[in-house]
Amino acid sequence: MLRYTVRRFGQLILVVAALSVLLFAWLRSLPGGPVSALLGERATPESRAQLQAVLGLDRPVHVQYFQFLGRAASGDFGVSTGVQPGDDALSIFLQRFPATLELSLLAIVLAVAAGIPLGYVAARRRGGWLDNAGVVSSLVGVAVPVFFLAFLLKYVFAVELGMLPTSGRQNAGIDATRVTGFFVLDGLLTREWDASWDALKHLMLPALALSSIPFAVVFRITRAAVLDVLDEDYVRTAYSKGLTDTVIRGRHVLRNAMLPVVTIIGLQTGALLSGAVLTEKVFAFQGVGEALAIGFERRDYPVLQVVIIAAAMVYVLVNLIVDLSYAVIDPRVRT
Amino acid sequence: MALLEVDDLSVVFTRKGEQPVVAVDGVSFDVDPGQTVGLVGESGCGKSVTALAIMGLLPRRGVRVSGSVRFDGTELLGLPAAAMRDRRGRDLGMVFQDPLSSLNPVVPIGLQITEVLERHRRTPRKKAMVQAGDLLTRVGIPDPRRRLDEYPHQLSGGMRQRALIAMALACRPKLLLADEPTTALDVTIQAQILALLAELVRAGDTDLGDTDLGDTALVMITHDLGVVAGLCDEVNVLYGGRVVERGPRHPLFAAPHHPYTVGLLASVPRLDGPRGQRLSPIRGSVSDNIPWTSGCAFAPRCPNVLGACTSVTPEMEFGPDERLLRCHNPVPAPQEVRA
Numbered sequence: 153m154l155r156y157t158v159r160r161f162g163q164l165i166l167v168v169a170a171l172s173v174l175l176f177a178w179l180r181s182l183p184g185g186p187v188s189a190l191l192g193e194r195a196t197p198e199s200r201a202q203l204q205a206v207l208g209l210d211r212p213v214h215v216q217y218f219q220f221l222g223r224a225a226s227g228d229f230g231v232s233t234g235v236q237p238g239d240d241a242l243s244i245f246l247q248r249f250p251a252t253l254e255l256s257l258l259a260i261v262l263a264v265a266a267g268i269p270l271g272y273v274a275a276r277r278r279g280g281w282l283d284n285a286g287v288v289s290s291l292v293g294v295a296v297p298v299f300f301l302a303f304l305l306k307y308v309f310a311v312e313l314g315m316l317p318t319s320g321r322q323n324a325g326i327d328a329t330r331v332t333g334f335f336v337l338d339g340l341l342t343r344e345w346d347a348s349w350d351a352l353k354h355l356m357l358p359a360l361a362l363s364s365i366p367f368a369v370v371f372r373i374t375r376a377a378v379l380d381v382l383d384e385d386y387v388r389t390a391y392s393k394g395l396t397d398t399v400i401r402g403r404h405v406l407r408n409a410m411l412p413v414v415t416i417i418g419l420q421t422g423a424l425l426s427g428a429v430l431t432e433k434v435f436a437f438q439g440v441g442e443a444l445a446i447g448f449e450r451r452d453y454p455v456l457q458v459v460i461i462a463a464a465m466v467y468v469l470v471n472l473i474v475d476l477s478y479a480v481i482d483p484r485v486r487t
Numbered sequence: 488m489a490l491l492e493v494d495d496l497s498v499v500f501t502r503k504g505e506q507p508v509v510a511v512d513g514v515s516f517d518v519d520p521g522q523t524v525g526l527v528g529e530s531g532c533g534k535s536v537t538a539l540a541i542m543g544l545l546p547r548r549g550v551r552v553s554g555s556v557r558f559d560g561t562e563l564l565g566l567p568a569a570a571m572r573d574r575r576g577r578d579l580g581m582v583f584q585d586p587l588s589s590l591n592p593v594v595p596i597g598l599q600i601t602e603v604l605e606r607h608r609r610t611p612r613k614k615a616m617v618q619a620g621d622l623l624t625r626v627g628i629p630d631p632r633r634r635l636d637e638y639p640h641q642l643s644g645g646m647r648q649r650a651l652i653a654m655a656l657a658c659r660p661k662l663l664l665a666d667e668p669t670t671a672l673d674v675t676i677q678a679q680i681l682a683l684l685a686e687l688v689r690a691g692d693t694d695l696g697d698t699d700l701g702d703t704a705l706v707m708i709t710h711d712l713g714v715v716a717g718l719c720d721e722v723n724v725l726y727g728g729r730v731v732e733r734g735p736r737h738p739l740f741a742a743p744h745h746p747y748t749v750g751l752l753a754s755v756p757r758l759d760g761p762r763g764q765r766l767s768p769i770r771g772s773v774s775d776n777i778p779w780t781s782g783c784a785f786a787p788r789c790p791n792v793l794g795a796c797t798s799v800t801p802e803m804e805f806g807p808d809e810r811l812l813r814c815h816n817p818v819p820a821p822q823e824v825r826a
Contacts, residue, residue, distance in 0.1 A: 385588040391544055392583075393603045393654065394576035403602070407593050482593055483638040 153479065160475070164468045171464050172457070176217050179453055185209070186233045189450040207233065220457070229458045234450025235443050241454035244443060245462060250333035251321055252432070252439035256424045258359040263366035264417065271374025271413075272406065275382065286371055293368030298427045302361035302434040309357060319436035322351045358435045362427045366420040373416045377409035384408070410481055418474030422467040488560070489517035490704050491541070491662055496554035497728075498536050498545065510536040512728035512779055513554065515803075520661065523688060523705040525719035525736075527712060527751070533728040534708045538664045540564075541706075542581055543571045559661065577607040580655030584667040586647035590639035596623075596650050597635030603657040622653040627683060645676035649683065656687060659703065663688060666708045677714075685718055712755055716740060724748045727784035730803065733811040744806050744817040746791045783815065791816045 187195075187203050204210045208219065223230070229241040236244055274283040310318040322328060322335050328347035331338045336355065339348025381387060382405065390404040428441035436442070440459055447455040478485045498511040511533040518524045526534045539545050541556050543563060556563040559578065563571065583589040591599060600622060601615035610618065616635060623631035626649040639647055648668060655663055665684060669677040688705040707719055715722055715736065722739050724732040724747065732745035743749045750769040771788040778784055779800055786796040793816045806812035807819060 385583060385585060386591040388544060389581075389583060389589045389651070389654075390591070392542055392575055392581040393606065394572045394574065395602060395606055396572070399602060399606070403594060403598075404591055408591070483595075484592060484640050 153476075157472070157476065160472045164465065164472070167468055168461060168465060172221075172461060173217070175457060175460055176220065177213065179451075179456060180213055180216075182451065184451055186451045186453060189234055189452075230454030232452055232455050234452035235446045235455045241452075241458045244455055245440065245458045247333065248438060248440045248443050249462070251335075251437065252425075252428055252441055254334050254336060255355060255358055255362060255428060255432070255437065255439060256421065258355050259362035259424060259427075260366060260417065260421065262359060262363040263370050263420070266363075267367045267370030268374050268406075268413065271371045272378050272401070272409075274371070275375045275378035278379065283375075286375070290368035290371045293364040293371075296364065297430075298361055298364065299430040299434055301364055302358065302431050305357045305361050306434060316357050317354050321354050321438055322347065323354075326350050354435075354437070358431045358437050361434070362424065362431045365423060365427060366417070369416055369420055370413060374409065374413050377412045378405060381405050381409045407481065411478065414474055414477055414481065418471045421470045425463050425467075490520045490522075490559060491518040491706070492555070492557040493517070493537070493541065494555040494557070496537065496540060496556060497552070498533070498540050499551040499553075501549055501551060507551075509728055511540065514725065514728065514730055515554075516723045516730060516733065518662065518704050518706060520704055521688070521702045522721065523685075523707060523719045525715040525722045526706060526708045526725055527710065527715050527722060528725035529710055529751075532725040534725050535666050537725075538581065538666050538706065538708055542575060542579060542664060544575075544581075573607075576603050576655075576660070577658045578661050580658070580660035580663045582648070582652055582655045582663065582665040582668045585671045586644060586651050587639060587671075589651055590647055592639055595636050595638055596642070600635075600650070600654050600657055603654055607658045619653070619657070622657055623650065626650070626653045626656075626687070627679075628653075644672050645679060648672060648676075648680050652680075652683065652687070656703070661702075662704045662706065664706045664708070667710070668707075669709075669711070669714060681714060681717055712740075712751060724751070727779060729779060729784070729813060730811075731785065731813045733803075734808075738808060738810070742808060742810075744808070744810050744812055744819075745814050746789045746816075746818055747785050749818050750788075750790075783813075791818065 186207060187200050187209065191199060191203060201210070208216060211219075220230070227242065232239045232241050232244055270282075270286050274280075274286040277283055306318055309316050317323065326347050328335065328338060328344055328351075329342045331341050335351035336348050339345060339351060386408075387400065387404055390400045395404075425441065428439060429444050430441070431437070432439045432441035433445045440463070443455055444459050446452070447459065494515050496511055496514045497509070500508045500510060514533065514537055516524065516526075526537060528534050536545070540552050541558075541563065543566070545552060552564060554564070558574070563574075566574075590596075597616055597619050600619035601610070601612060604610040604615040604618060605612065608615075620631040620635055623634055628634055628646055628649050634642065634646070634650075639650075642650065648671075652668075663684075668684065669680050672680060684705065684707075688703045705718075707714065709715060719736050721735055722733065723730045724739075724745065726747050732739070732743065732748045739748070740752070743752055747769070750767075753767045754769060756766055769788055782795075782797040782799060783789070783801050786792050789796065795815045799815070801813045801815050803811055803813050806814065806817045
């Protein structure tokens with residue numbers, strides 16, 4: 153188990169190294185660039201060349217890359233040119249990361265809390281109205297683009313009904329103490345309940361929009377897995393022992409059905425970040441996704457590099473946790 | 488009074504847009520307390536479905552069950568689900584064919600045994616674990632303390648079946664249904680499991696202490712006549728969802744009267760037969776929809792077929808040697824059939 157974990161960490165380093173090369177080359181092959189983004193189209197060639205030299209973009213790409221690596225080793229990922237010009241790219245990421253984590257966690261919790269029970273009930277009552285409604289809504293969840301759903305939710309619940317705020321992470325009027333950068337958690341830690349509640353209200357709509365795809369996937373996979381498990385001989389054995397429905401459901405059906413579901417939850421966290429880019433943009437939610445969106449518009453290489461590499465690391469780590477959790481759920485993997 | 492009275496049990500599978508399939512077509516048999524009764528027949532004759540119907544384990548949708556299953560004086564068919572659940576595992580136990588797929592792969596063996604005791608006897612987990620260890624010892628699993636924490640994939644095939652038997656017998660049921668319990672095992676293990684079952688259900692002639700499992704009636708479902716020959720007091724031969732011949736083991740094997748039973752016995756390979764003798768199989772195979780309504784279902788495959796066999800449905804009647812038979816033209820003398 154330990155060897156396995158160590159090997160997976162080795163893989164993580166390889167993934168990050170390969171990704172950094174690709175990313176570096178790919179970003180610089182995009183049309184435009186930070187200079188055009190900063191100076192506009194009508195800048196003189198002299199001022200362009202000057203800015204390029206200042207940013208270090210006049211040197212060959214491989215020289216730039218090794219320079220980047222050398223600085224990154226000491227924690228210097230460069231200075232933002234577009235998102236928050238002049239600020240350190242890494243600290244922009246660190247400052248925004250809790251927001252995205254908060255949003256993603258709530259989205260996954262919503263998706264799992266709704267997807268697993270509904271998937272189970274749908275499988276037990278296959279062909280019933282709840283099953284059909286679940287299947288249709290999961291299809292809609294996958295098919296409707298996240299940004300469209302985000303706009304729709306914002307229009308209905310924030311603009312028309314005025315139940316929830318339209319954008320941001322917290323009302324500016326609230327004087328909240330910052331501890332961890334997780335606004336809901338900060339409020340709980342400092343007993344500023346109103347700050348927590350306000351941050352939660354700001355989270356609701358983006359999290360709902362973001363959870364639509366993971367919910368649909370978790371629901372479908374749970375439903376299929378439960379249908380498979382219900383046909384297994386050991387479930388019949390459980391019934392032949394006269395066990396209660398509670399024991400059969402938890403110990404015999406769901407525990408076995410969770411294996412594919414856990415895998416898919418891991419894979420979905422990757423998809424979550426691409427969803428977060430759109431959702432955060434729509435709700436002007438100051439997270440990593442929004443930084444990524446603005447970073448692309450303004451060709452902010454340092455911020456894009458930090459965010460994308462960090463996202464890849466999170467993705468690999470989450471899937472490592474998923475693989476390790478297999479061993480907890482399935483004894484056959486342990487040996 | 489009989490412990491289990493199955494009377495005119497029928498099971499019909501109905502699917503939308505498909506012809507209903509009659510799996511069991513009026514099966515009747517009795518089991519006395521402590522008795523071992525065999526249900527014998529080839530694949531598709533309805534023996535497993537009969538067992539599942541007795542246990543109430545058939546799916547609710549798409550299945551029509553009729554007739555009567557009286558257990559200990561109570562009608563089981565139509566019993567509320569909760570009442571049936573109370574009986575399963577406590578009064579009625581079942582052992583299945585494939586021990587690996589019949590055990591939950593992600594739950595330790597110990598817990599799969601104790602959950603029965605916790606459910607029906609309200610035994611606390613710790614005490615139940617001790618009893619589960621005793622049960623494993625009783626079914627012949629060495630080092631039971633260690634096995635309790637292991638998972639099914641860590642056990643051998645024979646041990647898995649022993650564990651499954653321990654689960655089925657944990658609450659000392661009055662009736663144990665064994666559905667082809669040895670089919671998935673290799674031959675030496677088969678013999679051990681059969682010996683174990685025979686020992687466990689034998690009326691309490693030995694002092695088994697706290698784990699006394701004596702006086703359990705056993706319904707043995709099998710296609711293997713060797714299993715029946717070694718174990719059963721009474722034998723029911725099934726064909727096409729009906730019992731076609733019934734009798735005590737020795738007379739039935741010595742002098743089978745139904746042409747199907749004769750065919751079954753003749754198709755068993757024998758070590759002491761003449762060298763070079765070919766096996767004599769029964770021609771044809773069981774058809775899906777059983778035409779008992781207009782004649783004998785075995786008629787198309789029967790060497791003794793008469794004109795009446797394809798027009799008049801034979802009833803269960805006493806034939807030669809007071810044997811219960813469903814046949815217009817039974818095989819009379821046992822001259823050419825060896826015992």
